[in-house]
Amino acid sequence: MNPLSSTSSAALTQRSLNSVWHPCTQMQHHESIPLIAVARGQGAWLYDADGRRYLDAISSWWVNLFGHANGRINAALKDQLDRLEHAMLAGFTHEPVIALSEQLSALTGHALGHCFYASDGASAVEIALKMSVHAWRNAGCSNKQEFVCLQGGYHGETLGALSVTDVALFRQAYSSLLRPCHVIASPDARQAAAGESALDVAQRSLLQLQLLLQQHAAQIAAIIVEPLVQCASGMAMHTPEYLTGLRQLCDQYQIHLIADEIAVGCGRTGSFFACEQAGIWPDFLCLSKGISGGYLPLSLVMTRTEIYEAFYDGDMARGFLHSHSYTGNPLACRAALATLAIFAEDQVLQGNALLAARLTEALQPLAHDPRIRHFRRTGMIWACDARLEDDAQAASFARRFFAQACKHELLLRPIGNTIYLMPPYILEEEDISLLAERTHTVFDNVMRGA
16 A cells, blocks of 8 residues: 555545644644645645645745755755765765865855754754853863853754743743753844834843853853844844844853854845854854755754864763764755755855845835834845734734635745745745735735634
8 A cells, every 4th residue: 555645635634633743733723724735846836635736935944945846956866865865974974964064164264164963953053052061161161051042032942952942932831841041132123112223222132141241151151043033933133233242242251152043044134144244153053944955854063163173082071972863864965965056056145135125025015004013024034013902813813824825825824923924035926926915915814804
């Protein structure tokens, strides 16, 4: 029997409800909002088992940068599959992981020269946190074991990553298992008072950090941030000057800067790395999601040579003893190399600037709707906040919006009252028009109670 035999959406949905526990989901909600049984993808579109289509306006959780079934990534994977599918990276190496590490380092001007690999974003954050504390220990500063994170920051749901996450929905059930963390104000530009700028908000956050470091720098190993956009807390955007000030404080008080670019790297903010826009490099840079083009699980941490050298010793206890079975998987690395090749060959960053301008123009009717606040954009991320009348309306807004969007051939998943678009980098003109017009239609229907 073929376990992947063709069947209807309704049958697949029922089988899934009977056997699969879906992530970031209250399963009971699927009694009223059915699952979408995806059968195939092509370009910017997904198709369900009954042939209905959905424009993937969030790149399937921000990963499919060049759409689905991309011919060049497919070809690279088919070639790699006939060469080497997997080999352990402890005591072994292979061309795809070497080439990927070299190319990524070159993209930083070799400021970050060594890559450590894992499979998912939360694991990359765990690596960066552990590596920071261990590096300080090897340097004779074993008391530096604490971390700083931003209000509303999100870095994953494993215990270490969750300890530096400040989203109550994810933390509350597991608070007794988490390490304490210093939380400072977010530089979210939406917090600007009348007459203030985004830079004013950023400077307040930096001042709070400076006061904290004046008291506790001797115990703090690192601060972790999502550069330019705090995604999971509602696409909170801040000015690049915040990162510049952050780098200065980290240098002044001798703490590490961890840049979580899992969602905002790989061109999503307009530059390949978000940190580039501030003219700085962190001590650790985490990548995942788009790095493999959305094809295979892959994450990595890039770090400076001096941190790598802090572990370079004959004593095994001074080494970084962290491992994942699929670390540096050749297939995933080959998908990432194909993704980087598309960036270079197609001049993607330049093309995205034109695409972003066109979609921003098309979204103006939504941006000027009086029921919308804080329409904003950074690179290839658009967001705005719905003005909701009460908590009851807010509680179901995202689910109602998702369901209504599906009826209009769109895959959109608001975060609370924040509507956001994070589409693949391959939208055609007709896709842009459809996405802008139908997003506004969906919003209007939801606000009218449809």
